[in-house]
Amino acid sequence: MIKTDVLVIGAGPAGSTAARFAAKGGAKVILMDKKSEIGSPKRCAEGVSKKTFDILELEADPHWITREIEGVRLVAPDGTDVWLTNDVIELPEAGYILERKVFDKHLAMEAGREGAEIRIKTQAKGLKKEADGSYTVTCECMGEVYDINAKILIGADGPESHVAKWAGLKAITKPKHMESGIQFEMCNAKMERSDVLEFYFGSVAPGGYFWLFPKGDDIVNAGLAIIPEMAEKSAYEYLVDAVNNCYATKDAQPVEINVGGDPVGGLVKEMYNDNIMLCGDAASQVNPLTGGGITSGITGGKYAGQVAAEAIKVGDCSKKFLKKYDKLVREDMGHDMDKYSKACDYLWSLDDDELNNIAHAFQDIEFTTIGTTELVKALIKAQPKAALKLGKLFL
Amino acid sequence: MMIVKDWCSYCGCCAGVCVRNCIEVKETALVFDENCNECGICVDACPLAALELEE
Ligand SMILES: Cc1cc2nc3c(=O)[nH]c(=O)nc-3n(C[C@H](O)[C@H](O)[C@H](O)COP(=O)(O)OP(=O)(O)OC[C@H]3O[C@@H](n4cnc5c(N)ncnc54)[C@H](O)[C@@H]3O)c2cc1C
Ligand code: SF4
Ligand code: SF4
Numbered sequence: 001m002i003k004t005d006v007l008v009i010g011a012g013p014a015g016s017t018a019a020r021f022a023a024k025g026g027a028k029v030i031l032m033d034k035k036s037e038i039g040s041p042k043r044c045a046e047g048v049s050k051k052t053f054d055i056l057e058l059e060a061d062p063h064w065i066t067r068e069i070e071g072v073r074l075v076a077p078d079g080t081d082v083w084l085t086n087d088v089i090e091l092p093e094a095g096y097i098l099e100r101k102v103f104d105k106h107l108a109m110e111a112g113r114e115g116a117e118i119r120i121k122t123q124a125k126g127l128k129k130e131a132d133g134s135y136t137v138t139c140e141c142m143g144e145v146y147d148i149n150a151k152i153l154i155g156a157d158g159p160e161s162h163v164a165k166w167a168g169l170k171a172i173t174k175p176k177h178m179e180s181g182i183q184f185e186m187c188n189a190k191m192e193r194s195d196v197l198e199f200y201f202g203s204v205a206p207g208g209y210f211w212l213f214p215k216g217d218d219i220v221n222a223g224l225a226i227i228p229e230m231a232e233k234s235a236y237e238y239l240v241d242a243v244n245n246c247y248a249t250k251d252a253q254p255v256e257i258n259v260g261g262d263p264v265g266g267l268v269k270e271m272y273n274d275n276i277m278l279c280g281d282a283a284s285q286v287n288p289l290t291g292g293g294i295t296s297g298i299t300g301g302k303y304a305g306q307v308a309a310e311a312i313k314v315g316d317c318s319k320k321f322l323k324k325y326d327k328l329v330r331e332d333m334g335h336d337m338d339k340y341s342k343a344c345d346y347l348w349s350l351d352d353d354e355l356n357n358i359a360h361a362f363q364d365i366e367f368t369t370i371g372t373t374e375l376v377k378a379l380i381k382a383q384p385k386a387a388l389k390l391g392k393l394f395l
Numbered sequence: 396m397m398i399v400k401d402w403c404s405y406c407g408c409c410a411g412v413c414v415r416n417c418i419e420v421k422e423t424a425l426v427f428d429e430n431c432n433e434c435g436i437c438v439d440a441c442p443l444a445a446l447e448l449e450e
Contacts, residue, residue, distance in 0.1 A: 034422055043406055123421065160407035165416040175412045175436050182442040228439040235442035259442040261408030 004030045005312045006305075007137060007150035008116075009124045009163050011038045013294050014280025015156030016107035017056065017301030018308070022154075023114035025309020030148060031108065031116045032139065034123035039104030043260030044294070045183060045213045045221045046098040047197060052295045055302060058110070060096065064103035066215040069095045070195040076359030077202035077352035085196060097215050098294075127153070127166050133275045133317065135167075151317050152308045153276045156301060159261040161282040170269040171278060176227060177265030179208055179291055182235040183223025184243060186252035191220060200242070202352040206230040208291070210242045212249070222249045225262055225291055230348070235259075264288040264344070266337045271300075271329060272322045279304040285333065289340035289347070296333055303328040396449045397433075399425045403445040409437035 008019040011033035019031035047069070053060045071085030086094065112118050122141040130136055135153040139146055155163030159178070164171035191198070194217050200210040207227025212220050222243055226235050236259075243249045263284040271283045279285060280297035287296060307325040311317045350358075403425060410418035418437060419426040438446045 036422060041404070121422075125419075158407065160410040160420055162410070162416060162419075172414060173411055175440060178408065178412050178440055180408060180440055180442040234444040236444060257404070259404050259408070260406040261411045261440065261442075263411065 001136070002030070002146065002148045004028050004117075004148060004150050006030070006152045006154060006308045007135070007148055008032070008154040008156055009137070010156035010158055010280070010282070011035070011104070011108045011111075011118070011120075012156060012158055012280055012297065013104060013107055014282070014285070014297035014301035014304075015154065016104065016111045017298045018154050018156055018279055018305040019116040020107070020111035020114050021302050021305025022308045022312075023111060023116040023305075025306060025313070027152075027309045027312040029111070029116040030119060030150070031111055032119040032122040032124070033108075034121065036121050037101075037105075038108045038120065039101040041256075041258060042100045042104075043181070043258055044100050045211055045223055046100050046215070047095055047213050047292065048098055048294045049095045052298055055295070055299055056107075061106070064099045064106055065096045066099050066219075067097040067195060069097065069197055070193075071197075073192075073196050073198045074359070075198060075200045076356045077200075077204065078356045078359075080356060080359035080363065082359060082362045083196070085193075097213050097221070099215075124157070124163065127163070129167075129275075135275055151275060152311060152322075154304050154308060155276065155278040155282045156280045156297075156304075157282050159263055159281045161278070163276075164268070164270075164278050164282055167273065167276050169271075169273060169276070169278065171271070171283065173261075173263040173265055173268075173284060176229050177263060177284075178227075179225035179262040179264050180228050180231075180235040181208075181223065181225040181258075181260050181262050181291070182239045183221055183258045184239065184249075184252075184254035185215070185219070185221050185256040185258070186243075186249060186254050187216075187219050189214075189218050189220040189222070189248050189252040191218075191248050194218075198248070200246070201347070202350075202355050204242050204245075205238055206232075207348050210239075210246070212246070218252075220249065220252065222246070222252070223258070227348070262286060262291045262293065264291060264341075266341045267330065267334060271326050272319065274319045274322075275317045277304045277308065277322055277325050283329075285329070287340055288337060289344045299332055300329050303332075397427045397431065398447040398449055400443075400445040400447065402443055403441075404443065406442070408440050408442060409446060412436050412440045
């Protein structure tokens with residue numbers, strides 16, 4: 001049987017970051033993924049905030065950055081739009097569009113360079129808790145089945161999240177909190193500005209939105225996410241309609257289709273227990289409003305890796321010690337998640353007419369700074385019912 | 396009986412919502428285990444409508 005200090009299941013951004021920081025902290029680490037190629041197929045629109053690279057302690061590298069983003073355009077169902085761009089207002093958080101197939105691989109390489117052993121095409125099939133508290137995971141790689149025993153198991157297996165369920169953690173995503181996401185990467189797109197993210201709200205994507213994230217002058221990730229309970233047809237059918245009805249994409253040509261689940265219920269109840277931690281999508285470390293999980297997954301991964309290394313060093317992998325991880329994550333993102341989760345409950349409750357009214361009211365406002373406060377004040381003016389739901393949270 | 400259409404892209408969204416944890420997502424195959432009670436939650440979750448329950 002193979003023995004290790006830390007076993008990380010899943011080499012997405014969260015898992016690779018966890019493995020890298022655990023190895024950096026001196027632990028013996030194995031990182032595994034069932035994929036043949038880390039990062040592929042991508043299941044993502046690839047938008048990320050600049051602060052991600054501070055968290056990663058890495059320089060942003062042109063090999064995996066396709067575009068720098070200068071603003072956002074919000075579009076109501078009747079086409080009324082609101083532009084919030086850096087040349088007019090100061091945006092609190094700017095960002096990039098990544099090439100995730102390259103980025104994810106790069107993060108795994110960074111883990112490898114810190115000393116983590118990487119096993120690709122290796123799937124976790126189940127696990128067993130040993131008397132000493134450690135976990136033994138059954139793995140399969142190209143027909144060969146073998147066990148790996150780890151003092152600490154890190155579940156970073158994405159939205160499928162089998163590890164959490166096998167270990168009996170309270171970490172299940174309810175169907176009403178699993179966004180069904182789908183996207184085309186397209187060329188020949190006619191964006192008004194290819195450095196601005198576009199978001200389309202309303203019945204175009206019930207429980208979510210339709211997005212255009214530019215990756216080049218005419219290249220775009222055009223996708224949407226829906227909550228199936230609120231929808232009348234499949235996500236794919238919504239996407240085909242949205243793309244055909246949107247000026248920027250109606251003549252564009254797809255070169256990829258990407259699908260995936262995005263857990264938006266806010267942090268799961270149990271992110272850790274004796275000898276185990278969850279990070280990334282597996283712990284629902286996803287912004288409930290935007291569906292963005294790269295930055296938060298990397299944040300969670302870094303904390304998990306650091307705490308795992310400390311636990312190995314002091315020889316205490318108990319729940320009591322690993323609680324530190326939970327505390328770090330909740331302090332870092334817990335408050336924002338609650339806030340965004342309430343904001344999206346409100347946003348998804350609006351019908352097309354209400355969204356149009358809000359967009360009309362926004363036409364008369366000149367934004368110079370874009371604190372959330374200004375936005376919410378404008379929203380309340382346009383839609384007094386928002387005052388009740390959002391006022392207390394943001395003002 | 397669950398039928399997996401051949402346009403499934405093995406994204407795992409269905410596995411994520413199954414409370415009984417009975418969907419194994421391989422690189423290019425989905426495997427349903429015997430604990431499936433045919434509740435249909437995974438069928439609704441699939442972005443590609445690639446699952447079908449057959450009597
Ligand atoms: C359509 C769509 C668009 C999105 N757009 C954005 C965006 O623009 N910005 C953003 O920040 N976020 C976005 N997200 C969310 C983002 O993609 C995820 O939050 C992010 O990938 C989570 O990273 P992770 O490391 O937790 O999991 P993943 O990236 O999902 O990685 C999990 C890894 O675990 C592996 N794995 C799973 N089970 C096993 C097993 N049993 N054995 C071995 N390996 C296993 C998988 O192969 C996978 O490589 C989007 C999601 C979707 C679906
Ligand atoms: S959600 Fe649909 S496309 Fe994704 S793995 Fe399940 S059946 Fe296949
Ligand atoms: S039908 Fe229900 S129990 Fe069966 S695999 Fe789908 S979600 Fe799980």
